[in-house]
Amino acid sequence: MNVYRREITTPLTEEKVKQLKAGDFVYITGTVYTARDAAHQRLIGAIQRGEELPFEPQNQIIYYTGPTPTRPGHVIGSAGPTSSYRMDEMTIPLLKLGLKGMIGKGVRSQAVIEGIKNYKAVYFAAIGGAGALISECIKQSETIAYMDLGTEAVRKLKIERLPVIVAIDCCGGSLYEKEIQYKCNEN
Amino acid sequence: MRELHKEEIILAVKEMCITINYQLSQDVLHAYQAACLKEESSLSREIMENLIKNADIARERDLPLCQDTGMVIVFVEIGQDLHIAGGDVTQAIQEGVRQGYREGYLRKSVVKDPLIRENTGDNTPAIIYYDIVPGEKLKIMLSAKGFGSENMSKTKMLKPSDGIRGVEDFVIESVIQAGPNPCPPIIVGVGIGGTLDKAAYLAKKALLRPIGKYNELQHIQEMEKRLLEKINNLGIGPQGLGGKTTAFGVQIEVFPTHIAGLPVAVNLNCHISRHTEKVL
Ligand code: SF4
Numbered sequence: 018m019n020v021y022r023r024e025i026t027t028p029l030t031e032e033k034v035k036q037l038k039a040g041d042f043v044y045i046t047g048t049v050y051t052a053r054d055a056a057h058q059r060l061i062g063a064i065q066r067g068e069e070l071p072f073e074p075q076n077q078i079i080y081y082t083g084p085t086p087t088r089p090g091h092v093i094g095s096a097g098p099t100s101s102y103r104m105d106e107m108t109i110p111l112l113k114l115g116l117k118g119m120i121g122k123g124v125r126s127q128a129v130i131e132g133i134k135n136y137k138a139v140y141f142a143a144i145g146g147a148g149a150l151i152s153e154c155i156k157q158s159e160t161i162a163y164m165d166l167g168t169e170a171v172r173k174l175k176i177e178r179l180p181v182i183v184a185i186d187c188c189g190g191s192l193y194e195k196e197i198q199y200k201c202n203e204n
Numbered sequence: 205m206r207e208l209h210k211e212e213i214i215l216a217v218k219e220m221c222i223t224i225n226y227q228l229s230q231d232v233l234h235a236y237q238a239a240c241l242k243e244e245s246s247l248s249r250e251i252m253e254n255l256i257k258n259a260d261i262a263r264e265r266d267l268p269l270c271q272d273t274g275m276v277i278v279f280v281e282i283g284q285d286l287h288i289a290g291g292d293v294t295q296a297i298q299e300g301v302r303q304g305y306r307e308g309y310l311r312k313s314v315v316k317d318p319l320i321r322e323n324t325g326d327n328t329p330a331i332i333y334y335d336i337v338p339g340e341k342l343k344i345m346l347s348a349k350g351f352g353s354e355n356m357s358k359t360k361m362l363k364p365s366d367g368i369r370g371v372e373d374f375v376i377e378s379v380i381q382a383g384p385n386p387c388p389p390i391i392v393g394v395g396i397g398g399t400l401d402k403a404a405y406l407a408k409k410a411l412l413r414p415i416g417k418y419n420e421l422q423h424i425q426e427m428e429k430r431l432l433e434k435i436n437n438l439g440i441g442p443q444g445l446g447g448k449t450t451a452f453g454v455q456i457e458v459f460p461t462h463i464a465g466l467p468v469a470v471n472l473n474c475h476i477s478r479h480t481e482k483v484l
Contacts, residue, residue: 020246042250085268085311094309095268100352100385122352123385123444144251144443145352145387146476149267150258167323168271168311180254182247182445192445193384 024178028076029117031137037183039190043141044178049078049120053099055169056162057107064110071162071171074111078118078141083168084158085148093158093174095148098122101140105129112136120181124193134189141181142192154179206340207287208484210296213342216482217300220346221276222308224478225268228259231414232452232477239389239442239449248447255442255475269476273310274348276301276330279409283339294332297344302326313351333405345412345481353386353474359404362466371396371468372431378470379435379451384444387474391415392435392454395469397461406457407471412479415453428454442475452477 020042025033027047037043050072052060063070081101085094101121105128108119112132119138122145133140143151157175164170185191228236236259240252262269278297288296305312305327314328315321337343358378362370375394382390395406418425431454441447452475461467 020250040247042247082271083311084271085273086309088266088309091267094311095262095271095273097271099272100355102385122387124383142384142443142445144254144258145384146270146350146474147254147258148271149262149265149269150254152267153261153265168313182443184445 027078029078029139030076031117034117034137034139034187037139037186039183039186039192041183043181043183045078045141045181046177046179047175049080049174049176049179050161051080051082051084051172051174053081053083053169054103055166056171057104059163061107061110064114070114072173075115076117078120079111079116080143080174081119081121084152085168087158093152093155096152096155097148098143098145101125108132112138125185130185130189130191133185133187137187139183139187140185142184143179143181151179205285205287206283207289208342210288210290210293212484213288213293213296213344214300214303216344216484217278217297217346218304218307220344220480220482221301221304221310221348224346224348224480225273225308225310226262226266228262228269228476229414229479231416232475233259235389235415235452236475239452242449243442243447245447247445248442248449251442251445252449268308268310269478270350271311272313272350272352273305273327274350274478275314276327277347277349277408278330278332279335279345279412280332281335281337281341281343283341284336285340286342297330297332298328301328301330342484343481344484345479347412347479350387350474350476353390353472356382356386357407357469357471359400359467359469361400362468364464364466366466368427370466372427372434374468375431375454375470376434376438378472379440380438382472383440386472387476388440388444389442389449389452389475391473391477392431392451393471393473394454394456395471396456396458396467398459398467399461400467402459403467403469404471406459407469410455410457411471411473411477412481413455415477419456419458421458424456424458428456
């Protein structure tokens with residue numbers, strides 16, 4: 018398989034999303050927001066109550082991560098992706114608000130894949146267990162909401178060439194599906 | 205009777221917690237390098253190269269290998285002729301974990317009540333298993349288990365007639381269902397026999413074995429090799445994005461069981477496989 022390498026910058030517009038295909042190796046530069054389990058519960062609660070969110074999801078990317086504590090002199094601790102499936106049921110409302118990208122690891126539900134297609138978004142897989150390598154791509158980190166959640170708080174990150182792989186593209190093309198022949202010829 | 209002060213236990217546990225989170229063990233590094241050579245697609249090779257880079261950065265820049273620094277599991281063998289002075293062993297181990305996670309800038313990922321879910325703030329309690337053995341030494345085997353892989357683990361009470369085939373099918377099925385979630389390449393720990401809890405305990409303990417070290421029982425060793433080959437033929441690959449290396453090893457432990465049963469547990473570990481041991 019020939020790997021396509023691309024550089025993209027945020028904000029992630031629909032036009033940029035449409036250029037990405039499952040299997041592309043992408044370096045992202047710009048701003049992303051961190052949110053995992055507990056922060057998602059709060060974001061969804063806020064959406065349901067019609068409250069303002071800590072950031073405007075339109076054309077933005079959410080990174081599912083809960084970093085280790087920051088050492089003095091460092092920007093952030095180790096910050097690799099967490100499993101995305103736990104956010105599946107809390108994803109569609111954010112896509113409806115214009116969220117364009119998600120970075121995590123592992124498979125997504127069929128409902129999320131449909132959502133990615135309908136709202137023209139993209140799901141990136143970062144390398145699970147490469148938290149130190151990814152930490153080096155984070156140049157600035159600021160906690161902007163839910164401080165009490167500690168590692169699960171929402172952070173605004175400035176990143177430089179964070180390496181990810183397009184796992185599900187805006188046409189619903191999925192790298193996991195492509196490689197999933199093993200599901201059919203078990204033993 | 206030999207005496208060991210609890211402070212030595214605290215210090216050892218603290219250092220072990222920090223070391224395994226910052227330094228990839230040699231057996232795992234060798235497995236990464238071997239996988240790098242074996243992978244054919246540029247994507248899977250790229251992933252393995254990045255994992256090697258990650259290990260270098262973690263060591264040189266004082267960053268944990270992974271942000272999920274895990275829940276600590278400790279297997280302790282206490283010699284029956286050893287006396288622990290200064291306080292109780294369990295508290296000493298918990299204190300070592302507390303200090304290690306604080307001083308090592310490691311993530312505190314443990315919640316006090318599984319339903320109320322309030323963080324304990326110091327990554328304790330660790331889960332501790334004790335074994336009393338002859339002698340006057342204290343052996344500590346410690347791992348920090350990430351939950352990406354822990355969540356993908358399974359147990360099943362098979363029928364005796366399901367036999368080897370039934371066990372192997374269950375292991376393969378567990379690996380397939382886990383797919384990319386446990387951060388492959390994985391280590392597959394399998395416990396066969398005993399009871400429900402004993403099988404799970406054995407599967408977890410099996411993960412502490414260095415990669416490449418097989419079970420000494422001939423028929424089990426053959427099963428480990430056979431399963432590893434089958435798993436690597438599944439094509440799940442590094443990060444579940446396709447490739448030849450889905451697992452670095454299959455490590456099986458067995459125990460006598462009841463005439464009516466064949467318990468099996470599969471405990472998966474991710475590629476960073478943090479494990480170490482120390483004898484005091
Ligand atoms: S499964 Fe392992 S490598 Fe993957 S995120 Fe969890 S601890 Fe890290």
